[in-house]
Amino acid sequence: MTPQPQPTFGQRLRAATQEHGPLCAGIDPHRALVESWGLTYDLDGLSAFTATCVEAFAGHVAVVKPQSAFFEAFGSRGVAVLEGAIGQLRAAGTLVLLDAKRGDIGSTMAAYAEAYLGGSAPAPADALTVSPYLGFESLRPALDTAAAHGRGVFVLALTSNPEGKDVQHARLGALSVAETMVLGAAAENVQARAAGELGSTGLVVGATVGTAVQELGLDLAAVGGPLLAPGVGAQGGTAEDLKRVFGDALPNVLPASSRDVLSAGPDVAGLRDRARATSDRLATLLA
Numbered sequence: 001m002t003p004q005p006q007p008t009f010g011q012r013l014r015a016a017t018q019e020h021g022p023l024c025a026g027i028d029p030h031r032a033l034v035e036s037w038g039l040t041y042d043l044d045g046l047s048a049f050t051a052t053c054v055e056a057f058a059g060h061v062a063v064v065k066p067q068s069a070f071f072e073a074f075g076s077r078g079v080a081v082l083e084g085a086i087g088q089l090r091a092a093g094t095l096v097l098l099d100a101k102r103g104d105i106g107s108t109m110a111a112y113a114e115a116y117l118g119g120s121a122p123a124p125a126d127a128l129t130v131s132p133y134l135g136f137e138s139l140r141p142a143l144d145t146a147a148a149h150g151r152g153v154f155v156l157a158l159t160s161n162p163e164g165k166d167v168q169h170a171r172l173g174a175l176s177v178a179e180t181m182v183l184g185a186a187a188e189n190v191q192a193r194a195a196g197e198l199g200s201t202g203l204v205v206g207a208t209v210g211t212a213v214q215e216l217g218l219d220l221a222a223v224g225g226p227l228l229a230p231g232v233g234a235q236g237g238t239a240e241d242l243k244r245v246f247g248d249a250l251p252n253v254l255p256a257s258s259r260d261v262l263s264a265g266p267d268v269a270g271l272r273d274r275a276r277a278t279s280d281r282l283a284t285l286l287a
């Protein structure tokens with residue numbers, strides 16, 4: 001029997017959002033959130049918080065995005081909690097996008113690529129956020145390793161924080177830094193686009209960036225990959241903002257929300273209901 005090619009991340013993401021709606025639910029165990037759930041801000045509290053999120057989201061949302069920083073804050077035992085959650089979510093068929101924003105010179109980037117996206121990664125996620133500020137091509141090991149293993153990367157392009165524009169709006173000759181990322185991601189997705197599929201190289205464009213996409217003349221629809229839109233909820237971004245920011249690229253948008261959804265815990269059913277309601281509301285408005 002001829003072996004079937006493994007599905008790409010873009011294909012798996014498209015299928016997941018068609019089944020569960022567009023929401024990417026974040027797991028960000030902020031101290032204030034953990035304590036508001038009646039837990040102690042220590043390893044036990046981190047474990048309980050994460051277990052509740054996994055129970056609420058696994059099999060119920062398209063994508064879960066754990067924020068690595070909150071687990072790294074507890075050292076190797078915190079990272080073990082993160083690895084356990086990644087394994088449980090993926091075993092339930094839920095896509096995991098690890099938000100670790102890795103980026104370094106090529107040879108070190110190769111080590112990051114192996115650590116998070118490679119065949120022998122200890123707890124490989126389905127996709128990883130990466131930082132391109134050492135140059136788009138410095139990401140090559142991550143782009144190639146992800147592609148080889150049916151995984152994805154999300155490249156920071158226009159981040160949701162107000163300071164991001166100092167770097168991202170700057171021009172390199174005729175191009176803004178953000179446009180360099182748009183063109184770089186689009187080039188990675190050429191084959192998928194030709195096949196009429198979603199590519200596996202995505203961008204991060206915050207829901208809070210206002211009119212930046214239009215001012216910089218970015219053609220986000222041409223990226224042909226998923227567009228992670230953090231900033232929905234706690235940072236003030238709304239579904240209406242998504243419409244304004246993304247225009248005709250809306251079908252590829254993956255809106256991300258962490259604190260706004262997590263504030264519905266610690267009850268598993270309450271948390272799941274908030275995630276579902278958020279996803280349903282976004283699906284209606286993005287349609």
Ligand SMILES: O=c1ccn([C@@H]2O[C@H](COP(=O)(O)O)[C@@H](O)[C@H]2O)c(=O)[nH]1
Binds near residue numbers: 159232256257258260
């Ligand atoms: O531009 C960016 C890139 C990543 N993030 C991350 O998303 C979540 C947002 O959490 P909320 O609680 O929904 O504000 C967090 O992990 C950020 O590191 C972002 O906000 N903006």
